[in-house]
Every structure is written in structure tokens, then in C-alpha cells.
Amino acid sequence: MTTFISARDLGAGFHTEVIRPLLGRLPYAAGLLGWGSDVLGYDTARSTDHGWGPRLHIFVDPDQVAPVAKLVDDNLPAQYRGYAVRFGWDTQEPVHHVTVTSLSDWLTDHLGFDAAQGVGTEDWLITPQQQLLGVVAGAVYADDGRLQPIREALQWYPDDVWIWLLACQWSRIAQEEPFVQRTDEVGDHLGSRVVAARLVRDVMRLALLMERTYAPYTKWLGTAFARLGHDDGLDRVLAEVLAADELVDRERALVTAYGLMARRHNALGVTEEVDPDVRQFFDRPATVLGADRFVAACVARVRDPLLRRLELVGGIDQFADNTDLLSTTAAYRRLVKIYEK
Template sequence: MAISGSAFVPGIELSRIMYEEEVQPILRNAFPGLRYAAARVGSGSEVLGFDSPRSADHEWGPRLEIFLTAGDRVEHGDDISRVLAERLPKQVHGWPTHFQESDDPRDPVGHMQMTDGPVNHRVGLYDVDGWVSDRLGLASWKAELGARDWLAIPQQRLAEATGGVVFHDGPGNLSEMRRRMAWYPDQVWRYLLACQWQRVSQEEAFVGRCAEAGDDLGSAVVAARLVRSLMHLCLLLERQYAPYGKWLGSSFGRLPVAEALGPVLRGVLAATDYPAREARLCDAYEAVASLQNASDLVSPVDPGRRPYHARPYLVLHAERFAQALARTVTDPGLQGLPLVGNVDQWSDSADLLDQPHAIRAAFSALG
């Protein structure tokens, strides 16, 4: 925690202060001529801009990533880490630079704490290629990425790699990597949109069917899943990587469409009977369908609600949008794939999404 009642500072700003006032001078004096990049990227709520005073209770504070060449990291990495431990101040603007490791294996995080000795700092030392391999599971980000390479990377990891701030980039390769990974190639984007509409299509009739069967709880659960799918669709349409569940609503809330669509989605979740739930869902379907039409990716598709075949439920028949988008996918690496999407559309298991190389192996086996 902060000392002396220091006011909360957004983590990105605290990282900038530590780099400019402390780390940069230390590196310049102790390792003159060293070429490196300094950034706050990767894990951490501050990278996505969602940190708050609550974030300060674990692995938050004066943090920084330093990217060296692979050779310099091997040759100088230990020395740089040691010099920083010895020379960094005990605090930066009231926030300790020392992180006390937890002894609890169920809570293996570091907490800011004052110390009398060298600081156990959170200045990580990496090379870009190794960091990308560990975080994204890519053998090389410099080569042209195939469609399945993109599909195997969780959007949270892409958001972490392209979010945050680069404070300095002498070699330039960190910034180049971030530019390359900033958004999906057009064909991958179209495929993911088709898959997301297909997800909506798979469940939109179940809201009515569950209610008809007397299962109002099941109807509400399916409606909530559809709300989540529509939020993901909006992020895709606005070319924003979707974060994992904790920050999905916050990320959606930043979109231009959120001001009008947010109350509609909350109305779906607040509905206590099927007619109200269906009406609000159809309002949401039509709004997102109109957003899809405005993208000009395909010829406009009628965004109006309609009956589900001969059954008395109103739906969008979202497969119409999925099929229209799928017809524009011409990439050979995508044409043979079913509309199952990327790893985020397969699963939201945090344990799976934290295994980039296992995910890549699963995509290699996909027919």
C-alpha cells in the first residue's frame, strides 16, 4: 500500500514516473550505450486502464518491463536486475518499490512493502521474441501469421500485448510487434464475426423455449449468455480486443454504442418475465444488427425481428448474418473451418487460456 496517505495514481502514470525519474537514469549511468525498450505492457489491470485503489492490494505499483536484445538479456540481465535492486529508491511518490512475496501457495502474489535492504523490484527483463513466445505462443511474430495463429491467441493476451504504454524504444522492435498485432487481418476479422453471429443463432430460440417449458430461470440464464455474446460482437465490430470476464463490461462501456445499447442490455438482465425479456433482447438484436450493417463488410441484411419458424418466439435468425459474412471469407486457411471461431469462442476457462502452446496444439489438430 502507499505510505503517508499517498493519493492513488493510475498505474501507467506511476510506471512512467518510475521510468523517467529512476530507471532511465540508472540504466544510463550504469550501462551506457545499452539499447532497450521500456514499457508497461502485459498482465495488470493498469495496462487496460481499469485499475483503481483496490488494485493496490496485489501485484500493482511501480512496475515496468525492460526489453533487451536476446544477447544483452543473457549477458547483462542479472547485472541489470541487481543494480536496480541496489539503486532504486525505496519508494516512488509514496509507493514502495519493494514487493514482498507471499508465503501462501494459494495466493502467490507480491505486495508492496517498505524494506531496509535491496528492493525486490518489479522491473522485468525480457527480449521481445521470448516475451511474445511466452505470452502469445508464437514461434516468431516477425513472420507472416497464418489464420490459425491468430485464432489460437486469446483476446485478453492480444489486449495486454497491444495495450499499456511504451515509454522508450531504442531498437524499435517492441513498437513494431505492437503495430503488427494491433488488430486482426481482414479475413480473420470477418470469420470471427461470422462465428460470433453463429453463437447468437445457436441459442436465441432457447429463451422462449425454456420459458414455455416453465423454466424461467433457464430462460434468464440463456438471455444473459446472449447479452454476453452481443457485447463481444460489439467489441469485434468496433475493432477492440475483448478482455476476460472481469473487464468485459468495463471495456464494452467505453464503446460509442454503449450509451444507447447498455440500458437495453441491462433491461434484458432485469426482466422478470419472458415477454419483457424477449422484447428487450429483440431490441438489442436489432441495434447490433444495424451496427453490423453500418460496417459495410457485407450487403445489408434485414435487421428486424421475426418468428422462429412455426414456433411463437421472436428472434433475429442471426445465422443470416453469419452466412453473409462467411461467404466473404476467401482465405484458404479459414474456408475449410467450421464456424467455431477462436479460442475465446471455444472456451472461457482461465486455466486453458493461460496455456498458449496447448491452445496452438489444439488448433493444429482442428480439421
């Protein structure tokens, strides 16, 4: 049995032993970028049972793409460290996964725009965070200077965009926080659990935003959240929300989580301090944070004219939750019109 090696380490050895000798003195950059758990460093031995093997991107000048692609294609070994170099999965025929392209072409294909030419506010908002992770989170094995500036530019949102996204995430919580009690009150106990679970997910994504960390796709959201570290016990409290059988326990855990997030928000120092105490929802028997107060505090700090004109629909990850949409560049780029005023 082949001993498991992470895709990052497999790619590093494959680049050093196979790719670099082929390219010699040619200027290029190379890395494990784009889609997949392995790009994020979340792969395990289980990952090797499906579409697994050495893969990487090689970025060269446009006039070098064709000759380098042929050079690579003609000289790849059949296997590397016991893994097939040409592999497939499901309906994918076995092929090698060494992609030779120019950086501008790849960025346009992967993100929907060439980030080397700049990133507009609309580009930030319409690009799924997982796609941004595909650029900034993967391993880089060689760089002649063309890749690092792009990774630095895309590492995190500009402050105005970030604070506006914080406002939109707080808004999602504000819209639903009283529903946990109201659904239970009318006997919809399942509905109360579902709303609570939605709010837990929104709190997790808010925590990632506060830590300036892009959220990966659903399979790895919990892993990314756990890796933040939670000295205040937020992870434990959110688990209590999901485990609660009774409304009183569910609501108690939720408002505890809200209080923790309120204090995290104030610690950021990006807005005026907001009272972190929870309160009754008007004259109804629901306990809430009143997250709309944090929305208003964030909006007050935004200066970008476009963002100030927009409804609080959020970035694409905040208003869309469909895998085919979020993973298909042409599809999500069509939605950029939502930011036109």
C-alpha cells in the same frame, strides 16, 4: 496515506527517474505490458491492496539480457513514491517486477509464438484476445524501434480473420436465440434467464468485434463494452434484458438489441446488406432475428482457404471459457490442432 497514482503513471515516473539513468545510451524498449488491470488502464485505488508497485518490461538484444538484468537488480531502490519496489502477493515472495528480456523471447512466452517472425491465421485464432491486449494496450515508455512494429502488426485482425470471427459470433447467437422462449414455455424460468444472460454476453462481444476492439477478460468485459459508447442505446437495452422478470419483457428487449446489432452490422459495409427485421421462429411462438442470415453473409466474404474449410468453431475466446486455459500459453497453444484439416 499514499495518494493513488495509476500504474501507467507510476511506471512512467519509475522509468524516467530510475531505469533510464541506469541504461544510459543502451538501445532498448520499455513499457507496462503483459498481464493485469493496470496494463489496460482499468486500475483504481482498490488495485493497490494486492500485488501493487512499479513494474515494467525492458527489451534489449539477447546478449544484453543478463548484464542489464544484473545492473537493474543491483541498483533498484527499496521504494518508489511510497510503494515497495520488491513486492509479492498470496504465495508470491516479494521480488522486483522489472523484467529484462529480448522481445522475441517475451513474445514467445506471452503469446506462444514470435510475432516478429509473422502471424499466421492459426496464431490469430488460437491466441486469446486478452493476450493480444497485453501487447498492444499497455503504456510504452521508451522504444528504439523494436516494439512499435509489433504493436502495429497485432493491433487488429486481418480482414478475413475478422469477418470469419464475426460469422462465428453471429453463429453463437443464432444457435440460442429461440431458447429464451422455449425454456420459459416449459416452466424453466431460471433457464430462460440464464440463456438470455448468455446472449447478452454474446451481443456485447459482438459489439466489441464490430468496433475492432479486443475483449479483455471477464472482470473488465463490461467496462470495455461501456467505453465503446452506445448512441443507439444498446447498453440500456441489454440492461433491460437482464432486469426483465417476465418473458414478454425479456424477449422484447433481446429482439430490440438484435435489431440494433443488425443495423450496426450493415453499417460496417463488410457484407451485402441483410434485412435487420426480427421474425417468428418458424411456426413457434418465439421472436428471433434469424442470425444465421448474418452468418451466411459473413462467410460469403471470406477468402482465406483455411477459414473457408473450417467449421464455425471460432477463435479460442468463442469456444473456451476457462481462466487457467486462456491465461496459460502452453495450454492454449496445444489446442491449435483444432484448426487442422
